[in-house]
Amino acid sequence: MAEKIVRSDVLPVEKFGGSNMMVSKVCAGTMTWGSFVDKEEDAYAQLDALVEAGVNFFDTAELYPVAFKYGKTTEQWIGNWL
Numbered sequence: 473m474a475e476k477i478v479r480s481d482v483l484p485v486e487k488f489g490g491s492n493m494m495v496s497k498v499c500a501g502t503m504t505w506g507s508f509v510d511k512e513e514d515a516y517a518q519l520d521a522l523v524e525a526g527v528n529f530f531d532t533a534e535l536y537p538v539a540f541k542y543g544k545t546t547e548q549w550i551g552n553w554l
Contacts, residue, residue, distance in 0.1 A: 483526030495529040503536050506545030515549045 485494040500522045505515045522530075532546040 496527045499529045500527050501531045502546040516553050
């Protein structure tokens with residue numbers, strides 16, 4: 473019989489390099505913002521849910537969204553959300 477999976481109530485965190493900063497072991501990607509996620513408000517809803525779940529590590533890049541409107545969408549939307 474298969475082993476039962478036990479889920480944690482808390483998202484695990486890890487010390488970031490030599491700093492005292494703790495980051496979530498889950499990284500949230502933002503590559504589809506501005507393309508498949510085409511409304512800024514939808515990105516805000518995703519950010520709210522991720523932060524509520526304990527995520528504090530976000531992957532952004534100056535070229536996101538890839539293959540659509542290249543450039544700065546993720547940083548702009550996160551900046552507006554903050």
